[in-house]
Amino acid sequence: MAQNEWILDVLSDLNAFAVANGLTMLAEQLDDTKLIAAAEIASMKNEARAPADGNRTRSGSDPAGFGEHQHA
Template identity: 45%
Template sequence: MGQEWIIDVLADLKTFAKQNELPLLAAQLEETALVASVEIAAKVDDTSPVAQGDYAGTRSILTSTGSGRRA
C-alpha cells in the first residue's frame, strides 16, 4: 500500500470537516490531498520534475495555499 493510506485519512478528515460545518478546513484538506497525491506519484520516479519541485501544477497548488514561496 505504501504511502497512499494518507489520502484516505485526509478524505476522512475532509468528510468530518464538512459534516461539522468547517468549510475552510475542508477546502484546505482537499488541497492537502492534492499535494500529497502529487508527491506520492513523484516518488515513483525521483528524477521527475515533480519530485524536484519544478512541476508547474505543484507550484500553483502550493502558491494558492500560501506555502509556495521560495527563498
C-alpha cells in the same frame, strides 16, 4: 509505494468530518492538502522508477540521441 497512499484515505476522512461539521475552510484546505500529498506520492513513484545512476533513458534507437522532440 503503496505504503504511503494510506494518507490519502486519512485526509479524505478528515475532509468528510470537516464537511459534516460545517468546517468549510478546513475542508477546502484538506482538499488542497490531499492534492499535494497525491502529487508527492506520484513524484516518489517516478523517482523510484528512474535509473540508479541518475541518467535518463532516451526513447528511440537513434545512437546520436536525436528524437522526435529534439529541436535545432
